[in-house]
Amino acid sequence: MRIVVIGGSGHIGTFLVPRLVRAGHDVVNISRGQRSRYVDDPAWAQVRHVAADREGEDRDGTFADRVVGLRPDVVVDLICFTLESATALVERLRGETGHLVHCGSIWRFGPSLKIPITEENGAPPIGEYGIGKAAIAKMLQEESRRGGLVTTSLHPGHIVGPGWHPVGPLGNLDPTVWRKLSNGEPLEIPGIGAEFMHHVHADDVAQAFEAAVARREAAAGEDFNVVAPSALNVRGFAQIAASWFGQTAELRTVTWEAFRRTTETEAAQASWEHLVRNHYFSIDKAHALLGYAPQHEPEDAVLESVRWLVEHGQLDVAGPLKI
Secondary structure (H helix, E strand, O other): OEEEEEOOOOHHHHHHHHHHHHOOOEEEEEEOOOOOOOOOOHHHHHOEEEEOOHHHHHHHOOHHHHHHHOOOOEEEEOOOOOHHHHHHHHHHHOOOOOEEEEEOOHHHOOOOOOOOEOOOOOOOOOHHHHHHHHHHHHHHHHHHHOOOOOEEEEEEOEEEOOOOOOOOOOOOOOOHHHHHHHOOOEEEEEOOOOOEEOEEEHHHHHHHHHHHHHOHHHHOOOEEEEOOOOOEEHHHHHHHHHHOOOOOOEEEEEOHHHHHHOOOHHHHHHHHHHHHHOOOEOOHHHHHHHOOOOOOOHHHHHHHHHHHHHHOOOOOOOOOOOO
C-alpha cells in the first residue's frame, strides 16, 4: 500500500517509517523538513519526502488537498492537535482513501478515578490539550461508526527513546533531577510520591501503529491506549533512576506550595499537569485486537534515553551509569 505519514520525522515516525518500509509499503513522509531523524535506518533511503508547513497550509485550506494528491491508501497522522485540523482532513479524505490512523494522547482522559484506565472508564479530560485530543477521538469514532471514513485513534503515553529528554521522576523535563539522583542529593517531591506516570518507548508506539495499519478491520472505528506494560509512580521512578548511578534516592515530601516556591514556574506546572492525572492504563484492548505487545518496560525505555543523553554530552550527571 501507499502510506502517507504526516510528521514522520518525529519521535514515533523515526521508528514507524522504517517498520512500514520493511513491511513492503510505499511510504511518503510529510514534514517541515527542519529536523533530522532521531535514529538512522537504511530504510529511509526508500522513503519519498514532501516538505510542507501543516499549520500554514491548514490556515490556507490546502493541506488536506496536498495529502489527497499523494493518492494514499492509508494516512497516518502523527501531528494533529486541533479538532478543526482533524475535521478538515477527514472531510477531504472521505471517499479518497481507505484508512486514517490518528495519533492522540493519554491526556484525552483526566485525573484517574479507577485504575487501570481503559478506553471506556476514563474521566473527562482537563486542560486545553486534553480536551482537544478527546474531541478529535470522539469525532473520528463517530465518523467511522456512521459509515464514513474508516479511522483509528491510538493514544500513547509519555514517549521516550534515544535522542530526547524523558519526562522525569518529578513529572517534568527539568534535567537537574538526574544530577541530584546521580549524586545522592536529597530530592523534594510534591505530595507523597504515589502518583503514576505511564511512559512508552517510541518503537512500541510504532509497533501499535503498524499493527493498526495491518489489521484495518479490527482497528476500524476503534481507539486504543498505547503504553508500556506497567507504570511508574514518583517514588519508584526516583529509586530506580538513582540505582542506575549506584545511589539510593533520598526523597523528601513537600507540599505543592513549597514545591512551587523552589521550582521554576514552567517545570512546576508540568509536574502538576502530569501528576494530578495519576495515569495508569490498560493495554488489554490493543493486545486483543491489534496484537500489541510492547517490548520495553517504562524504566528500560527511560534508561535508554538517559544513556543516550549522557553518552552524547547532553545531560549533566555526577557520575557514570553503573548498568
